[in-house]
Amino acid sequence: MSSYPFLALCVLISAACTWARPATFLQDFRITWSDSHIRQIHRGTAIQLILDQNSGCGFASRKQYMFGRVSMKIKLITGDSAGTVTAFYMNSDTDSVRDELDFEFLGNRSGQPYTVQTNIYAHGKGDREQRVNLWFDPSADFHAYSIIWNHHHIVFYVDDVPIRVYKNNEGRGVPYPRMQPMGVYSTLWEADDWATRGGLEKINWSKAPFYAYYKDFDIEGCPVPGPSGCTSDPRNWWEGRAYQALNAGEARRYRWVRMNHMIYDYCKDNSRFPVTPPECHAGI
């Protein structure tokens, strides 16, 4: 099917419609690191990432986006994944005033929970790590990992559970990424100098190659360069009322994660930050 009927429909429904789920990985993404370690499967609708002693691998979106939602279903490395890191992130790709929204999945010894680290760089400053232990085995099946980014907040989701919220508190002097577009990236690599228990657990290379799987790539946002006025168009669904704050069910699940699964929060790390960062006061 050609994409024209779809686009025509979009134009009828909303002038702000800028999205179509890609049929294949290569429509929206390109391989940025080690072609030989990314294999397309299921006619290109899913991919297998490979890490072995020769290389890890990575891919990036062909376009950059300004606000929207990115989502992927990922099945992480099974068994002993200690020392591996699978990352899924958005990045402005600028050196000095980088904006970046990170999901990093830190491997673990068999049977122990995977840790998900999130971080946010705004206007070139990061150091906003939080870590949660997942409440399910992310290597047993695919789960959706998403980031919504609009003028009001940034929310990281694991399936339908918000695990992190970063509000736009620019009015209170908290930097917020909203000046530059970001691309969507993913990498699988070896980081056994820090990833698992602070680097104590090394990769067991006799278990290599390690495989992670991705499918259901979904980016809905304003491509940049793209339709003029898109990024500030209030008709974009991700700017709608339902996406300006967590709803009651989401807020409940978010509290549940923070109470039961959060294992590190930079906001509470007084030895690292004797002066509590401003966004930590501004309300969760």
Ligand SMILES: *[C@@H]1O[C@H](CO)[C@@H](O)[C@H](O)[C@H]1NC(C)=O
């Ligand atoms: C690995 O599992 C252990 C034991 O459950 C846990 O303490 C640790 O936070 C997990 N994650 C990492 C990255 O070590």
Ligand SMILES: *[C@@H]1O[C@H](CO)[C@@H](O)[C@H](O)[C@H]1NC(C)=O
């Ligand atoms: C590494 O994996 C091999 C093969 O499964 C196993 O025999 C060995 O005990 C593992 N080493 C560590 C440090 O876990």
